[in-house]
Amino acid sequence: MNNSISFDRAADFYDRTRDLPEPVATLGIQAILDAAGTGARILDAGTGTGRVSVPLLKRGANLFGIDLSTKMMSLLRTKFPPARLAQADVSRLPFGGKTFDAVLTCHVMHLVGPWREALLEYRRVLKPKGVYINARTERVGDSAHETIRSHWRSQVAKHGYPFQRPGVKDDKELQDALSTLGAEVTQVEVVRYPRTYVVRELIEGIASRTHSHTWDVPDEVLANSLDELQSWAQDKYGDLDKAYEEEACFILDITRY
Numbered sequence: 001m002n003n004s005i006s007f008d009r010a011a012d013f014y015d016r017t018r019d020l021p022e023p024v025a026t027l028g029i030q031a032i033l034d035a036a037g038t039g040a041r042i043l044d045a046g047t048g049t050g051r052v053s054v055p056l057l058k059r060g061a062n063l064f065g066i067d068l069s070t071k072m073m074s075l076l077r078t079k080f081p082p083a084r085l086a087q088a089d090v091s092r093l094p095f096g097g098k099t100f101d102a103v104l105t106c107h108v109m110h111l112v113g114p115w116r117e118a119l120l121e122y123r124r125v126l127k128p129k130g131v132y133i134n135a136r137t138e139r140v141g142d143s144a145h146e147t148i149r150s151h152w153r154s155q156v157a158k159h160g161y162p163f164q165r166p167g168v169k170d171d172k173e174l175q176d177a178l179s180t181l182g183a184e185v186t187q188v189e190v191v192r193y194p195r196t197y198v199v200r201e202l203i204e205g206i207a208s209r210t211h212s213h214t215w216d217v218p219d220e221v222l223a224n225s226l227d228e229l230q231s232w233a234q235d236k237y238g239d240l241d242k243a244y245e246e247e248a249c250f251i252l253d254i255t256r257y
């Protein structure tokens, strides 16, 4: 069964709640183009609203986007009308073998139930010297953001809703699976940059269910967990309106078979 998470329900707020910070918008996008190679035919698997693919297209990339969510892609189309898009599942790609020079995923593989099948599909549609590029963002060092999220998840788990995602659990699981397929993965750290978080805004983000890890939690459990989170955060951080600066890192895992 395909239990992947379509982002249809997020289309109305996705662009408002996710950004492409400046050093990623320039250096990150360029690094993807460089990894794909000059004139590469690129498949953006799980293209969403085009947060990454639209800047690539605007720089002239020869890119095709697919996603489960037509609502997400209709926003992409408003930003770049000539975009070539199709509704498709990354684990059953509607393309012949050896079609692309690069397959790109960004913040997708944790949402894909049949993610191992998807990796086989990426390999199938890549030309012999093609690359699979998984772009991701990692927080560096202590992160209030991560601490708050994991505390909230542990509270929700106590209410009987353990944190689960249908796809890849972590970067290591993905890299191990790729190695098992005989691939060689090179990790390229593209750029580090500061990010600022306000604790109250993070809690409000959970309350307004902007991220998929909140979507399966029943209203009552969410309400109870937020009360607990609020008082825990008050004890731990004191002033909930204080801003915390953290470091983030944009990374490309570049896979060659």
Ligand SMILES: C[S@@+](CC[C@H](N)C(=O)[O-])C[C@H]1O[C@@H](n2cnc3c(N)ncnc32)[C@H](O)[C@@H]1O
Pocket: 004, 005, 006, 007, 008, 045, 046, 047, 048, 049, 050, 051, 052, 066, 067, 068, 069, 072, 088, 089, 090, 091, 105, 106, 107, 108, 111, 112, 113
């Ligand atoms: C978090 S968004 C990321 C979108 C874009 N790559 C970005 O970086 O902004 C994940 C996207 O993957 C899509 N998705 C999830 N599972 C999928 C699958 N099995 N096949 C195709 N798309 C999928 C969702 O609908 C959503 O649009």
